[in-house]
Amino acid sequence: MDDDRLIRTLMHEYLSREGYEVVLAENCLEALSILEEASNEFKFLVTDWELPDGSGIDLIRHVRHVVCSHYMYIVMATSHGHRDNLTRALNAGADDFLAKPIDRGELIARMRAGQRILDLETRLTHLANSDLLTGLPTRRVFEELVSKEWGRARRYRRPLSCVLFDIDYFKRVNDIHGHAAGDQVLREVGRVFADSVRDSDIICRYGGEEFCALLPEATSEQAAIWAEKLRKRLSERDIILDSAVVNVTISMGIAESLAEMEDPEDLVEIADQCLLEAKGSGRNQVVC
Ligand code: GH3
Ligand code: MG
Ligand code: MG
Ligand code: MG
Ligand code: MG
Numbered sequence: 001m002d003d004d005r006l007i008r009t010l011m012h013e014y015l016s017r018e019g020y021e022v023v024l025a026e027n028c029l030e031a032l033s034i035l036e037e038a039s040n041e042f043k044f045l046v047t048d049w050e051l052p053d054g055s056g057i058d059l060i061r062h063v064r065h066v067v068c069s070h071y072m073y074i075v076m077a078t079s080h081g082h083r084d085n086l087t088r089a090l091n092a093g094a095d096d097f098l099a100k101p102i103d104r105g106e107l108i109a110r111m112r113a114g115q116r117i118l119d120l121e122t123r124l125t126h127l128a129n130s131d132l133l134t135g136l137p138t139r140r141v142f143e144e145l146v147s148k149e150w151g152r153a154r155r156y157r158r159p160l161s162c163v164l165f166d167i168d169y170f171k172r173v174n175d176i177h178g179h180a181a182g183d184q185v186l187r188e189v190g191r192v193f194a195d196s197v198r199d200s201d202i203i204c205r206y207g208g209e210e211f212c213a214l215l216p217e218a219t220s221e222q223a224a225i226w227a228e229k230l231r232k233r234l235s236e237r238d239i240i241l242d243s244a245v246v247n248v249t250i251s252m253g254i255a256e257s258l259a260e261m262e263d264p265e266d267l268v269e270i271a272d273q274c275l276l277e278a279k280g281s282g283r284n285q286v287v288c
Helices: 005-017 028-041 056-065 083-092 104-129 139-156 170-177 179-195 220-235 264-280
Strands: 044-048 073-078 096-099 160-167 202-207 210-216 250-256
Touching: 005 104, 028 044, 028 056, 044 056, 044 104, 056 073, 056 083, 073 083, 073 104, 083 096, 096 104, 104 139, 139 160, 139 202, 139 210, 139 264, 160 170, 160 179, 160 220, 160 264, 170 179, 179 202, 179 210, 179 220, 210 220, 220 250, 250 264
Parallel strands: 044 073, 073 096
Antiparallel strands: 160 210, 160 250, 202 210
């Protein structure tokens, strides 16, 4: 964002040549409306300080308060090169500073420095959100999503179901075939689960040999039909290991979000009670 046309032209040329996709804005209002529409699409913001309709500082403060799915790297480009100004820009939320007149080499070097931070964020997010063994989202992700989907289901009065799975007698797999074979089975079971959900569903590794699915728009009856198919598919499947062929079954408990439930934990709690019942009444079954 810059009100100076020459600077916009230069920025566009320098950045496009490096492979960046550039969107230009000439004032705060325009920048805000672009960001409002698609803040998740932007990784960098390079902003001027003084604009006819406001200050780059205010824009930066605003952007830092808007929820964005990832970190936006912000560079303040200005001729206000004094140390006090630099401090103000950084305190407002800028990550870096670019002196005017703009030097192409410096601009690109600062963008690259920003890219290193963004790459690190992507890597850390992936590590924090996915289970090492199965690659599925973790329980932490699940808990965040349960709250979100719970709120959405409430607001729009839509169904939402939760399914908890637990592999039957999994300890035996480890005891008979070894822990590495157990890991292989978990990976394979995770793959079968991941293959059986729709894009809007989410399936996580809940803990050890337990998995959990969240099915938006599904009533408990619909969830039970889906779960029963999955239970059957897994029970009929031979899991081929390096040294043996293993067959595992799963027990499943299902709960649907109901008006009288107080919070999302109740949903998981009821699914867990159903799972216990499935275990108690012989395993390899779905209880709703
Ligand atoms: P149940 O039918 O009652 O669920 O019996 P179970 O043997 O599956 O249940 P239990 O809770 O007694 O044992 C779970 C086993 O899962 C014990 C634990 O060593 C194993 N397990 C948990 N996480 C992992 C893992 O990451 N890798 C391997 N190989 N085993 C795991
Ligand atoms: Mg200006
Ligand atoms: Mg200026
Ligand atoms: Mg268990
Ligand atoms: Mg088990």
